[in-house]
Amino acid sequence: MSPPLRIALIGHSSVDEDFTYAFGLYRIQAYLLSLEGVREAGHRVEILDRKVTSDEAEDLELVLATQADIVGLSAYLWNLPRVVRLVSALRARRPELLIVVGGPSSKGYEDLAVDDSRPDFLVVGPGEQTFANIVERFAAGTLDAHIPELGNLLSYRGVEPGEPPTTHTPTTRPKSLDFLPSPYLMGLVEVDTKTLYVETDRGCPYSCAFCVESTAPNKVAEFSMDRVEAELRWALARDFEHIEMCSAIFNRDTAWMEQFIELVERLDPDKTLSFSAALYSTYINERQAALLARLNLRSALFGLNSVNSETFKSVRRVVRLERFKQRMELLKEVLRPEVSLIMGLPGDTPAGFAKTLDYVATLDVNVMVFRFMVLPATIYYEQRERYQLEIDFANDNRILSTHSYSAEDFAQMEAIAEAAGYVQVNPGQWSKRRDEGFVAPKMDQRTWNFLYLSLREIGLDSLALPASWRFDKVVLELRSHVQLVFLDNDNDSDSPGAERPSGLDVFVSIRDDDSPRFSHSRYFNVAYREHERRSADEDASAKARRSEGYRPLLEQITAALAAAERSVLTRRKRGGAGSAKASP
Structure with missing residues (x-):
């Protein structure tokens, strides 16, 4: 009997929403582990639920550390370039590894290919059955003989570099989906979210x-x-x-x-x-x-x-x-x-x-x-x-x-x-929004106090701002949100009637799934609003560069807020003064 397979599934959840955990990978894991043949063979399925903001350099080492025989990568628009680079790195380190790319954006792999490295398969559409078929045929040593029967996929196996993959017939949708087990009810999902x-x-x-x-x-x-x-x-x-x-x-x-x-x-x-x-x-x-x-x-x-x-x-x-x-x-x-x-x-x-x-x-x-x-x-x-x-x-x-x-x-x-x-x-x-101004759910007094202590912990004057920028002020909207105002000195003006100078308003409010935001810490959302004076004929590339230029500052604020929250909570646990009633 062949030794059990090690299977690693890796994805990169978006940080735009609170609930973006690796739901698709958990569903694939649940279906695999529901199959009698997989359980009897003792195949091990490990999920690496990464965030798109996590250190990309760690992806390769984490996958290699699993000593996987099969690696499945979940591709979305936000992580597809990263998936392509990871496939290339895996091919260089472990050429024999069976690599499968699935997810909603898998079909866009060719648009971003960095070299001749390709996965073995691109799964197009629902992946549970197709991936399970790949695993079972690979374990049996008959994978290449049964590629046309595996399901909805594109295959690079046996395809020369530069040639298109072979296409295989998609599976049809059954009327009922109850044959797919719930990863929740199987006890596979543990997420830090509400x-x-x-x-x-x-x-x-x-x-x-x-x-x-x-x-x-x-x-x-x-x-x-x-x-x-x-x-x-x-x-x-x-x-x-x-x-x-x-x-x-x-x-x-x-x-x-x-x-x-x-x-x-x-x-x-x-x-x-x-x-x-x-x-x-x-x-x-x-x-x-x-x-x-x-x-x-x-x-x-x-x-x-x-x-x-x-x-x-x-x-x-x-x-x-x-x-x-x-x-x-x-x-x-x-x-x-x-x-x-x-x-x-x-x-x-x-x-x-x-x-x-x-x-x-x-x-x-x-x-x-x-x-x-x-x-x-x-x-x-x-x-x-x-x-x-x-x-x-x-x-x-x-x-x-x-x-x-x-x-x-x-x-x-x-x-x-x-x-x-x-x-x-x-x-x-x-x-x-129909509501005027920035609108956020009201906080209770305890949460408001916690936000105040966390922002005080950051030290806004010490943030590493772009060269011409400065932190201007904090505006408190009691029990709703805090507005941090940053200005660009290059475009500042004190003359009467001058337009508002260029800059950024950053809003920190209670963490809420349905409020628009750039990102979030554990307890709070971070959103932003530009206030820019710009040329009316500004082209698309200049506008894109300007918007992308805000990202490092916003990411820095979010990271600093998350660290401040941990610091305040640590002091609370130690009984530090002023923090006894600080946490939500």
């Missing part, structure tokens, strides 16, 4: 060209309500506070949604759990509005994307504007909808984008604007030559220009958003 992913279905009945579902089987597969109930009970037993619903369209089936809400009311009558969900306006009616009013729904996101009719054909979706507005009106009595827009869809122009902003200004909603990023395995990605998409593959596949607008036009769209009052909360992400 937010939990709960997956209720996979797939989407629509095929919007910017979405990964546009090239997937056009079918929705579901987990049973019994499975969903078991995971909610698991979350409640462990004092989780928030559930991120993993469903492309949470309100697709009104009868199912009613059953789900009745389940939540039975399990959690005190509404200790809150929820975030993506919804589709087409399904909203009075019955759905009444149902949603019964759920502690903290975030209800509706994708509008654009009202420019020139984008509809390529996106493969038409928006009926009057109906959309009526449905948002129907919901405003029970929740505050959040509408998402995409800046720079093919077919759009500065004038078309301005028209979209004019339309959403008539709605009583919060608005998020996202820069168009061309996701691998989407229709736009497959047809990028048709739409003349100029893509910055090294920077999250962000769009630079299309057949309908230039890079200068895109910079104009950004300027239009800023002029309309949208605040850049992350590179490529803008927000405008």
Whole structure:
């Protein structure tokens, strides 16, 4: 009998949200360990759940330390360049290693390849069964003879350098997903978060060209309500506070949604759990509005994307504007909808984008604007030559220009958003809330005191600022947030009537999953707002350099805040003066 295999799975979770742990890798681990043959063989599966901000130099040594026979890497836009470099390094150190790259962005590997190094396989689509097939065939010594039967993947095995991988037929979606075990119920997941992913279905009945579902089987597969109930009970037993619903369209089936809400009311009558969900306006009616009013729904996101009719054909979706507005009106009595827009869809122009902003200004909603990023395995990605998409593959596949607008036009769209009052909360992400100013949940007095002590611990005057910058002041919004103001001396002016000098406002508020932010420490969010005087004809590359220039300062503040929190808590444990009631 062959010796047990060592299998290492590595991913790099985003830091933009509190709940970004390696959910996909845990699902693969759970499915593998549910198979009788894997358990009998004694195969060991280890997860390396890294953060995208963790030291990249450690990735290689951590993987090598597992002495793995098979390595699986999870690829998203934010870590795909890092995955490509890790594959190259692994090939140099252990050429015989079986390497599998999966995840939503695996198909973009070729765009970033740094040399002739390639993984053995790119898994495209759901990975549990395909990865398990690879493991079982590899263990049996029959992998190469059965590649066409493994599932939805691209294979580099036996392919000469420079040649494209061989493509193998995707697996179809089953009607029920209950054959996939829950990593929570198997006791595999331990996360330092109060937010939990709960997956209720996979797939989407629509095929919007910017979405990964546009090239997937056009079918929705579901987990049973019994499975969903078991995971909610698991979350409640462990004092989780928030559930991120993993469903492309949470309100697709009104009868199912009613059953789900009745389940939540039975399990959690005190509404200790809150929820975030993506919804589709087409399904909203009075019955759905009444149902949603019964759920502690903290975030209800509706994708509008654009009202420019020139984008509809390529996106493969038409928006009926009057109906959309009526449905948002129907919901405003029970929740505050959040509408998402995409800046720079093919077919759009500065004038078309301005028209979209004019339309959403008539709605009583919060608005998020996202820069168009061309996701691998989407229709736009497959047809990028048709739409003349100029893509910055090294920077999250962000769009630079299309057949309908230039890079200068895109910079104009950004300027239009800023002029309309949208605040850049992350590179490529803008927000405008109906509430005036910066809004954050109120803190209790104890948490407010803890924030005050932590900020005092940092020593803001001692931060390593860019050469021309200085720390200006702290503005306290009692029990809501602290505003740190940084100014650029090069553009300062004391003359009467002068414009506000260039700089950055940094907002520190209680850690909250649904508030826009750059990053977070253990207890608090860190967000920012620019206040810049800039040339009206500033091009896209100059704007990108300026925004990226803020990142080191913001990362430094977040790291300093996290260290200060630990220091305050350490003093509290030791009984230090002034810290006895400091922690949340």
